[in-house]
Amino acid sequence: MLDIHSTYTYNFPTKIRFGVGVINELGPYLKENNIFRPLIVTDAIISELPFFSKVISDLERQGISPSVFNEMHKNPVKSDVLKGKKNYQNSICDGVIGIGGGVAMDVARAIALSINHHRDLFDYDDLIGGDKYVTEEIPHFITIPTTAGTGSEVGRSAIISDDITKQKKILFSPSLLAKIVFADPTLTLDLPAFVTAATGMDAITHNIEAYLSRGFNPMCDGIALQGLKLLAQSIVQATKEPDLFSRSKMLIGSLMGAVAFQKGLGMVHSMAHPLSSLLDMHHGLANAICLPIGMEYNYVGFEGKFNVMAYTMGLGGNQGKNLVDSVMVLNEQLGLPQNLSQVGVKEEHIPELARLAKQDFCLPCNPKEVTEEDFVQLYKKALSYD
Template sequence: MNINEKFNFNFPTQIRFGVGVIGELADYLKSNGIKNPLLVTDPLVRELNLFKKITSDLKRQNISVEVFSEVHKNPIKSDVLAGKECYQVTGRDAILGIGGGVALDVARAIALSINHHRDLFDYDDLIGGDKYVTEPIPHFVTIPTTAGTGSEVGRSAIISEDETKKKRILFAPSLMAKMVFADPRLTMDLPPFVTAATGMDALTHNMEAYLSKNWHPMCSGIALEGIRLIGESLQTATLQPDLPSRSRMLMASMMGAIAFQKGLGIVHSLAHPLSSLLDTHHGLANAINLPYGLEFNYEDNEDSFDQMGLVLGFNKGEGKKVLSYISELNVRLGLPIRLSDIGVKDGHIATLSALAIADFCHPNNPKPVSETDFERLYRAAL
């Protein structure tokens, strides 16, 4: 990848990729008649110089900016409703999601809510709510500042219930951004821990998508290339960041989000309850659980592990080395490697296991998973 070039491509939506493309945002908005966008972000990104520069550049070009950043680390329904009210009260005409997965999920859910007036969770895809997504959404642009979730190219938002923290999926093809500005320079200010955790999230997306039992050869190919890019880039992006490594990570993150239309699996079902119950960062939860989920899936899927091993630089037939590679990668990145390191106690395991078996990801796992399996894996990771 030549980091001095800028690229246009559509998959699944229009993406403007390259160092410096964020400088084209104002012209893009003006060419689409947008004068009063709502910028949706999170409290941390709002204070970064990169965000302040985006807002000042827009204002300098006579674009009126309103910022909404009152969101939780694991976003909840009331965050979305507050954003909807902000959009309406301040007379906005477009929504720009700027940040990582949290900001982009909330931005997408706000976009859904503007012209859809049922209860937000009536649109939950897991109960067939996508059939109610019938109206257009406001002009929606995504601008990632992390290389993890790939939410910028997604069509869904994961929002939790306020009280129970149960995760709901809002999904429809019409929720896709009209334009993605993917500028690797915007990820350069990420601290090492966030870079590592979000990078492991992207790796988990690609690996679980590749292993998913569902048939989607295009997604499988994308996932393998995403794994290769992360394997050659994540450690450098975390410990000695430069634009080439950050560029490859940003691309691999989007590839993971595209690939997981094929499905995810056991690792995400292990990780989601940690976010719901203990407010654990999603990428970190995936990172800790990934070695255990992969070990569970290794038997009967040796050929798939061999393919992942090849793109990670192992010899033919050495797929089992992927298991130790992931554990060692977490150590090299400075991430916690045990659930006990992030506050999980033995008394949490029964509740976590019950939440995991109810999760929506493991039905796509290459092997069936029981609640007993989840209990055993949590104890192994403890």
Template structure:
């Protein structure tokens, strides 16, 4: 049973320090690794938060020279990574600490890859076998999540878009796993409700899609179901009346989702990714809006799995038929929008969105075949849903 007054260490496979206050262990850890000049990679919003400024002061008082890189887009692009590489080299840094949500983690991990790998960044795209070029050592890399969403802190890949085409690339290697994750739920308490809700729905989507994906990985299935339970039973309270217990469960559920989706994701992410790359929509929000529509499409033929997910979310036995409606209800309880039109999506966007969705790297793991016409139909349904 989770005890918020206790800290924990566990490995899967990254070493994870979990619990209230573990952020205080970062400086001693860096000192133990003989680090002198870490580069903290975060977004501009986190850079201004009190805990981050306090962390910089703590590190400087411990005689570290600290460089901060916070130049990144809401959906990170290659130039964000190259700017971080340049700053790292200019300041002769010797470690990277990713602090924040999925954007900061992706940029930090991609910078970590780039330091000693000098081909064009997208030569390392995993979808074209680029992992074969990840042959050199990488700087020491640590992660500190401040949201409970992507779970990128325990990941080994980064998703970076082309500045011009907006097409997403996957940079992947086991070398990109963090040496240690410092998962402190206390850092999430000051998140505004929207960010808590949107990132939380991202984490729920990870777990659900991993469980439904057609890959075979029974360990990931078990982790995904536990993640669904943790998030499904805590996301509303964590958003609307947060406390350390609900925030702790959300952070654990997020970590679980990132571990589980090594099995694969599916069409919900294929729907969401173009909304982010083409229209700059928040990734978690895009998943939240698209999740019930993707679940509805995949339901026939997978009723047993839907019954299990529904039971895990405390909907009762044989209630898979109500799972889609329950997601709509959760979005409403979280004050998240129910349709795409509310986010500026228009009819003329449907065709280009569908063209990107059918090419998305998550689609091959979807349990059912989806055509470009299907994507157009789903986007159209989600456009004005009420």
């Protein structure tokens, strides 16, 4: 039973300090590990929030001199990482701290990779076997989530887009896992409702797609279902009337989703990624809109798994057939758009979206084959889905 008045330490897949107030342990941890000039990587919005200023002042009071890098796009690109690397070098930093959501985490992790690895950044793309080039030391890397969405704080990869082609690349290595995660639910309390809803639906998508993905990994399946249960119980409360209990369950469910999707993701993410890289759409929102479309496509042949997920989300037994409608109702409860036309996507965008979706690295793990023409039809459906 979760007690919000307690703090917890557990190790899976790395050391995690979880609970109210654990952010106050950052300074002592840095001093214990002889890190006195960390590069703190965050986005421009987070860097202006009161809690962030407090973190910086607390560190400075303890004799630590952090540098802050917050120059990144809403969907990060290679040039963001290269600017961060230069900042690290110019400031003579001795560690990297990622504070924020998935964007900040991805940029922070990619910067950490780049410090002692000097090939072209995309030579480390996992899809072309680039992990074999990750041979040098990674600077001490710490993550601090401020959203309950991507779960990137416990990830081993960074997703970065090409500035020109907009194609997403995945930089991966087990050595990119954070040394420690400080997961403090108080840092998520002031999130706007839209951000809470969109990032929360991202986490729900992670757990659903991980559970449905190809392959055999019963540990990830179990984690995905428990993460889905926690998120379904808490997302509406956390969005509309947030409290520490709902925020805590959201944060745990998000962490679990990121562990579970080591098994793989699927076509929903393949549809969402081009919406972000090509049209700069918020990743969580893209997933929220595409999730019912992808679930509907994957339903036939996987009715048993849909029944299990429906039961996990509190719909009762043998209710998998109603799960798609339930997710659509959830989006509506959260105040999220129901289709792509509501967020400015036009039919003229679809050919390029479909081409990029077919090339996406998540697609091979989808339980069913999806052709480029299938994606064309799915995007068309998503334009007016309700």
